[in-house]
Amino acid sequence: MDAAALWQRYQDWLYYHAGLGFYVDISRMRFDDAFVEGLQPKLEKAFQDMAALEGGAIANPDENRMVGHYWLRDPDLAPTPEIKQEIVESVDQIETFARKIHSGAIHPPQAPRYTDIISIGIGGSALGPEFVAEALAPDFPPLAIHFIDNTDPAGIDRVLTRVRNRLTSTLVIVISKSGGTPEPRNGTIELKAAYAGHNLDFTKHAIAITTPDSKLDRQAKSEGWLATFPMFDWVGGRTSELSAVGLLPAALQGIDIRAMLAGAKEIDVATRVTDLKTNPAALLALSWYYSGNGRGEKDMVVLPYKDSLLLFSRYLQQLVMESLGKEKDLDGNIVHQGIAVYGNKGSTDQHAYVQQLREGVPNFFATFIEVLEDRSGSSPDIDPGATAGDYLSGFLQGTRQALYEKQRDSITITIPQVNPHTVGALIALYERAVGFYGSLVNINAYHQPGVEAGKKAAAVVLDLQKQVLQVLQEAKTPLSLAQIAEKAAATDQIEAIYKILRHLQANRRGVAMQGDPAHPESLTFSLS
Numbered sequence: 001m002d003a004a005a006l007w008q009r010y011q012d013w014l015y016y017h018a019g020l021g022f023y024v025d026i027s028r029m030r031f032d033d034a035f036v037e038g039l040q041p042k043l044e045k046a047f048q049d050m051a052a053l054e055g056g057a058i059a060n061p062d063e064n065r066m067v068g069h070y071w072l073r074d075p076d077l078a079p080t081p082e083i084k085q086e087i088v089e090s091v092d093q094i095e096t097f098a099r100k101i102h103s104g105a106i107h108p109p110q111a112p113r114y115t116d117i118i119s120i121g122i123g124g125s126a127l128g129p130e131f132v133a134e135a136l137a138p139d140f141p142p143l144a145i146h147f148i149d150n151t152d153p154a155g156i157d158r159v160l161t162r163v164r165n166r167l168t169s170t171l172v173i174v175i176s177k178s179g180g181t182p183e184p185r186n187g188t189i190e191l192k193a194a195y196a197g198h199n200l201d202f203t204k205h206a207i208a209i210t211t212p213d214s215k216l217d218r219q220a221k222s223e224g225w226l227a228t229f230p231m232f233d234w235v236g237g238r239t240s241e242l243s244a245v246g247l248l249p250a251a252l253q254g255i256d257i258r259a260m261l262a263g264a265k266e267i268d269v270a271t272r273v274t275d276l277k278t279n280p281a282a283l284l285a286l287s288w289y290y291s292g293n294g295r296g297e298k299d300m301v302v303l304p305y306k307d308s309l310l311l312f313s314r315y316l317q318q319l320v321m322e323s324l325g326k327e328k329d330l331d332g333n334i335v336h337q338g339i340a341v342y343g344n345k346g347s348t349d350q351h352a353y354v355q356q357l358r359e360g361v362p363n364f365f366a367t368f369i370e371v372l373e374d375r376s377g378s379s380p381d382i383d384p385g386a387t388a389g390d391y392l393s394g395f396l397q398g399t400r401q402a403l404y405e406k407q408r409d410s411i412t413i414t415i416p417q418v419n420p421h422t423v424g425a426l427i428a429l430y431e432r433a434v435g436f437y438g439s440l441v442n443i444n445a446y447h448q449p450g451v452e453a454g455k456k457a458a459a460v461v462l463d464l465q466k467q468v469l470q471v472l473q474e475a476k477t478p479l480s481l482a483q484i485a486e487k488a489a490a491t492d493q494i495e496a497i498y499k500i501l502r503h504l505q506a507n508r509r510g511v512a513m514q515g516d517p518a519h520p521e522s523l524t525f526s527l528s
């Protein structure tokens, strides 16, 4: 396509949202009119599915759940007055609580104010708050946030070391929709012990965000934690950033949560339009479908050219991959759907893996996120008439062009600034695009059956560890792996037993290992 035709294509497909100053450009996806026409019936169905979902249909059939994250930013859309009231009250409760924390009206027993937050949660209970903190927290927030998003002991230690002088004024927010996920439970138990070790009353520092009556909710209530905030059954973890999960940590950091909600609401309105060209989420879903032939054949590389948006791709990884990565479609056919997502930031990645994007395996499409405002103040010249921001902008254009020349497609999303409004809008845009794409490929985008399998397998390993320790306790002499497996009645688990014992030995947990580590069959184990 020559330059004039490309410029025309750019203008023909450009989406612009006047209220948000938000652009979506899919001109560098090389679909033709026939493709768009062919997809039209599927798009019509996607619009209908979305309307039904917003109306309170059971959009997650396996879990028999409504899917209501869109109601969070427009409670008037909620299907019942009770749900509407729950949403309104929850946002009010968050604001009131944050105000009291900031003013010191609620303060820790041994300090005039809370200074820090440790947020404990994983998956949807961590990625949104982490992304938003990186994108929007002021440089000197009223409370500085730290995340424990794993059950890695060294990771927990790192956070505790960072706040060690301020534990007396540190809030702990435990976020878990189910209230039973092992990783946040472990973090909570470790933090409770750390507070006790400093003679601090953990309950005066602890807040839970969870589904009412979950295990965590019952614990928080029976122990008298500082506060609890509800998560709703009809909000999935990966779409929970604009529920209490994301709003409470954001409000505590001094981020304008009403602006986040307003930005999301504006995009929700724009993505309710049932016309492809004026619906930015439909444009994204169509582009993804085109690129991967509706089978996820190409990966989504997300390249925000702005440091503060660094964690957007990590956030999108869960939203996109947990929603779309499914074995079966809604009719039970094996389809192995999904779109792989990765990315970091530009121009940094140009000096890392963009080489492969331009010349290597053509198994991806790029999404550039461009931010028009370079910084809040003015910029010095780096060269005559050129600033650091001009370079960043030039690198983006250059990379987009270089990819296009090699028939590598890209989408460009342009926002005026990184602020609560535009971040709320970005979140809502992708939530909706994922919903549309789920309909286009006929899958349930709101469950995650595959995750359960991994959790069950992990539980089996921990049970096996108990049996193995029991066997070693009863043993009078060192035992080989085969002997341990036999005594534990787990001869088909010999590799798992070996890994359990190697781990226990490495952590000085009372297991002695003899033999040659290069030849596991030579090893014997005993309790030391």
Ligand SMILES: O=P(O)(O)OC[C@H]1O[C@H](O)[C@H](O)[C@@H](O)[C@@H]1O
Pocket: 122, 123, 124, 125, 175, 176, 177, 178, 179, 180, 181, 184, 237, 238, 322, 448, 451
């Ligand atoms: O919020 P929680 O119930 O603790 O769940 C945290 C995460 O765990 C699971 O593994 C799910 O796959 C995620 O969707 C969820 O966000």
